[in-house]
Amino acid sequence: MTSAPGKPPIPVMPGGLPGIGHLPRFARDPLSFFTALRERGDIVRWRLGNMDSVFVAHPDDIQSVFLNVEKTFSMDVDSGYAFTLFAGQGIINTHGEFWRRQRKMMQPGMHPRRIAGYADTMVTLTEQMLQGWRPGETRDIRVEMLALTQRIAAKTLFGADVSGDAATVGDALDVASREIGAEFRGVTMFIPPSVPTPGRRRLKAAIGQVEQVLYRIIAERKAATGDRPDDMLSMLIDARDDDGQPMSDKQLRDETMTLYIAGHETTGNTLVWAYQLLARNPHVYERMIQEITEVVGNRPPEMSDYVALRYTEAVVKETLRLYPPAWLFQVKAAADVTLGGHAIARDTNVWMSQWATHRDPRWFDTPDAFRPERFLGDNLATMPTYAWFPFGGGPHVCLGNRFALVEAVLILATIAQRYRLDLDPDLVITPQPLLTLQPGRDVPMRLHRPTAA
Numbered sequence: 001m002t003s004a005p006g007k008p009p010i011p012v013m014p015g016g017l018p019g020i021g022h023l024p025r026f027a028r029d030p031l032s033f034f035t036a037l038r039e040r041g042d043i044v045r046w047r048l049g050n051m052d053s054v055f056v057a058h059p060d061d062i063q064s065v066f067l068n069v070e071k072t073f074s075m076d077v078d079s080g081y082a083f084t085l086f087a088g089q090g091i092i093n094t095h096g097e098f099w100r101r102q103r104k105m106m107q108p109g110m111h112p113r114r115i116a117g118y119a120d121t122m123v124t125l126t127e128q129m130l131q132g133w134r135p136g137e138t139r140d141i142r143v144e145m146l147a148l149t150q151r152i153a154a155k156t157l158f159g160a161d162v163s164g165d166a167a168t169v170g171d172a173l174d175v176a177s178r179e180i181g182a183e184f185r186g187v188t189m190f191i192p193p194s195v196p197t198p199g200r201r202r203l204k205a206a207i208g209q210v211e212q213v214l215y216r217i218i219a220e221r222k223a224a225t226g227d228r229p230d231d232m233l234s235m236l237i238d239a240r241d242d243d244g245q246p247m248s249d250k251q252l253r254d255e256t257m258t259l260y261i262a263g264h265e266t267t268g269n270t271l272v273w274a275y276q277l278l279a280r281n282p283h284v285y286e287r288m289i290q291e292i293t294e295v296v297g298n299r300p301p302e303m304s305d306y307v308a309l310r311y312t313e314a315v316v317k318e319t320l321r322l323y324p325p326a327w328l329f330q331v332k333a334a335a336d337v338t339l340g341g342h343a344i345a346r347d348t349n350v351w352m353s354q355w356a357t358h359r360d361p362r363w364f365d366t367p368d369a370f371r372p373e374r375f376l377g378d379n380l381a382t383m384p385t386y387a388w389f390p391f392g393g394g395p396h397v398c399l400g401n402r403f404a405l406v407e408a409v410l411i412l413a414t415i416a417q418r419y420r421l422d423l424d425p426d427l428v429i430t431p432q433p434l435l436t437l438q439p440g441r442d443v444p445m446r447l448h449r450p451t452a453a
C-alpha cells in the first residue's frame with residue numbers, strides 16, 4: 001500500500017502481534033478499537049489475523065467505497081459459517097450477477113405502496129401488545145420490542161401470526177441469532193467449518209426447525225387457489241427474473257430467512273435504544289409526544305401520518321446515529337484502487353464503522369448528546385452525506401430502510417398515545433456489538449399514563 005506523491009504514508013495502528021495482528025483488541029472491545037482507529041487517522045492500516053486491512057473513517061472516502069461496490073470493491077467477503085448456514089444464498093450473502101437478479105426481483109416488495117399496506121399491521125400488532133400492559137407496571141422493553149418487531153416481521157413476511165408458527169420460528173431464530181453473534185465476536189470465527197462445536201449443533205437444529213415451517217408454508221402457498229395473503233412471500237413466489245424464471249424453493253427459503261434476520265432485530269433494538277435515550281432526555285420526549293398529539297390525536301396512527309411526524313422520525317434517525325444496529329461494514333478491494341489519495345492494493349480488506357464515524361466530533365457537535373434536531377431542516381446541510389450511514393449505501397443499500405423507519409415511527413406514535421416509559425437514571429446499559437449492536441442487559445422500564453404537555 002503506497003500513497004500519492006506528497007501524501008504521508010498510511011498510518012499503521014500500533015499494537016499488532018505477530019500472526020494474529022490486532023485480533024485480541026478487536027475481539028475484546030471492538031467499539032473502542034474502531035474509535036481508536038478513527039482517532040489515529042482517516043485511513044489506517046491494521047491486521048485481523050493474517051488479513052491485510054485498512055480502516056476508513058472519512059465520510060468522503062466511505063462514500064467513494066459504497067458507490068464503487070460491485071465495481072472496484074467487492075462484497076465477496078466471508079460472512080462466517082453461522083450466517084452463511086442461516087441465510088444461504090440470500091441477497092445479503094450474494095454479489096455480482098446473482099445479487100442483481102435477486103435485488104431486482106425483491107425490490108417491488110419494498111415499494112412505498114406495499115409498505116403503506118404493512119403500516120396497518122404495524123399499528124394493529126402494537127395495539128395488541130399494549131392490551132397486555134398496565135400503568136404502574138415495570139416491563140423489560142428489550143423483550144417487548146423484540147417480540148413486537150418479530151411478530152410484525154413474521155406477519156408481513158409470511159403471514160404467520162403469534163400463536164402457531166411464529167413462536168416456533170421465533171424460538172429457533174433466537175438460538176440462531178445468539179450463535180451467529182458469538183461467532184461474529186471472533187469466538188469461533190477461526191474454527192474450521194468441519195468442526196461441530198456445540199453451538200454449531202444448536203444452530204443446525206434451530207435452522208432445521210425454521211426450514212420445516214417455511215417449506216410447509218411455501219408448499220401451501222403454491223398449492224393455494226384463489227386469494228392468498230398479501231405478504232412478502234406471495235410477492236417473492238410471483239416474482240420472475242428477466243428470463244421469466246421464478247425463484248426455487250431453496251432461494252425462497254434463503255430470502256425469507258434473510259429478510260427475517262435483517263428486519264426484526266435491527267428495528268427492535270433501535271426502539272430499545274430510542275426509549276432509553278428518550279427517558280434520559282425528557283425535553284426530547286416531551287417534544288415528541290407533543291408532535292404525536294398534534295398530528296395523530298387519539299385515533300390509530302396511519303401511514304399518512306408518517307410524513308407529518310418529522311420530529312419523531314428525527315428521534316429515530318438520531319437513535320440510529322448513536323446506536324447503529326449495523327455498526328461495522330467490510331468489503332474487499334477487487335482491484336488496485338486509490339482512496340483518499342492512498343493506493344490500496346487488490347485484496348485488501350476495507351472496514352468502515354458506523355459506530356466510529358457517527359460519533360466523530362468533526363461532523364457532530366458534542367457527538368454523544370442526543371439531539372434529534374440535527375436531522376431537521378437546515379442542520380442537515382452541514383452534515384456530509386456519509387457521516388450518517390446506518391443503512392449502508394450504494395447499490396446494496398438496505399432494502400428495508402423505509403420499512404424500518406415507518407415501523408419505528410408508527411410504533412413510537414402508537415405507544416405514546418397510551419404510555420410514557422421511565423428508566424432508573426442510574427441504570428447503565430452497555431452496548432454489546434454482536435451481529436447487531438444490542439443492549440448488553442435487560443432494560444426494565446416503568447409504564448405511566450402520559451400527562452398533557
Ligand code: HEM
Pocket residue numbers: 091092103258259262263264266267270324325326390391392393394395396397398399400401403404
Ligand atoms: C433499523 C433497521 C435496519 C438497519 C439499521 C439496517 C441496516 C442495513 C445495512 C447496513 C445493510 C447493508 C447495506 C450495504 O451493503 O450497503 C442492510 C442490507 C439489507 N437490509 Fe437492512 N437494516 C434495517 C432494517 C431492515 C428491514 C426492516 C429489512 C427488511 C424487511 C431489511 C432488509 C435488508 C436487506 C434485504 C438487505 C440486503 C440488501 C442488498 O444487499 O442488496 N433491513 N441493512
